[in-house]
Amino acid sequence: MKILVTGATDGIGLATARMLVEQGHQVLLHGRNEEKLESVAKELGEENTERFVADLSKLAEVKEFAQKVVEEHDQLDVLINNAGVYSAPNVVTEDGLDIRFAVNTSAPYLLTKALLPLMDESSRVINLSSAAQQPVDERAMMGEAKVSDGEAYGQSKLAITMWSFELAKHVSPAIIAVNPMSLLGSKMVKNAFGTDGHDIKIGGDILCRAALSDTFADASGKYFDNDRGNFGDPHSDARDSDKCAALIQQLDAIIEE
Numbered sequence: 001m002k003i004l005v006t007g008a009t010d011g012i013g014l015a016t017a018r019m020l021v022e023q024g025h026q027v028l029l030h031g032r033n034e035e036k037l038e039s040v041a042k043e044l045g046e047e048n049t050e051r052f053v054a055d056l057s058k059l060a061e062v063k064e065f066a067q068k069v070v071e072e073h074d075q076l077d078v079l080i081n082n083a084g085v086y087s088a089p090n091v092v093t094e095d096g097l098d099i100r101f102a103v104n105t106s107a108p109y110l111l112t113k114a115l116l117p118l119m120d121e122s123s124r125v126i127n128l129s130s131a132a133q134q135p136v137d138e139r140a141m142m143g144e145a146k147v148s149d150g151e152a153y154g155q156s157k158l159a160i161t162m163w164s165f166e167l168a169k170h171v172s173p174a175i176i177a178v179n180p181m182s183l184l185g186s187k188m189v190k191n192a193f194g195t196d197g198h199d200i201k202i203g204g205d206i207l208c209r210a211a212l213s214d215t216f217a218d219a220s221g222k223y224f225d226n227d228r229g230n231f232g233d234p235h236s237d238a239r240d241s242d243k244c245a246a247l248i249q250q251l252d253a254i255i256e257e
Helices: 011-022 034-044 059-072 099-118 149-168 187-193 200-212 241-255
Strands: 002-005 026-031 049-053 078-081 124-128 174-179 223-225 230-232
Touching (some): 002 011, 011 026, 011 034, 034 049, 049 059, 059 099, 099 124, 124 149, 124 200, 149 223
Parallel strands (some): 002 026, 026 049, 124 174, 174 223
Antiparallel strands (some): 223 230
């Protein structure tokens, strides 16, 4: 299968990409740093990988990234929207958005919509959610309200879960939100919480299963909570059709600017 993994140069993304290559799949690797991306491609095998460089905090680069994928491929089996940000020195992007929402919510939404022409009813979009879901403040998303790192991250992860549920009602590929497990041993978790966390392979394994296994074949519009090891209920706002539709409207306005 042909599978695109964002944020594939370290953490859960790298663990996932490694597993997918080992299983014989063609993996499109995304990263922000060209040198790190080249190193990962060499490690995993350049014959089994392709490289795409883009800063997902910049909408123009996300659009260029998506266009390049569309130009070079006529089909995509799985998109894994893994890339994420918890904190940053400058929290407002050049587009005027909170960087946590830009990378964790808006960029994967833009990328997914742009790549839909390459996907069909057998394809899957796996979106990285989290157990840390908090009600979305529209002003925070737009970089107009100051919130803590934890609040912004939790809101951005509920937001990606909300648009996953809403978009799943209208498109052919399955769209599935996954909490890969709380406090996995990624660099982001170590920096944010000062803990080594759980084995990062746990996250890679569940993302591979979500992308490929029959267990997730009919899971479009659902949320898998790997803290519990099964499908579960996200924050209640993800089940609120009006709130989800309003969020989609806001995201469409953001990505069309």
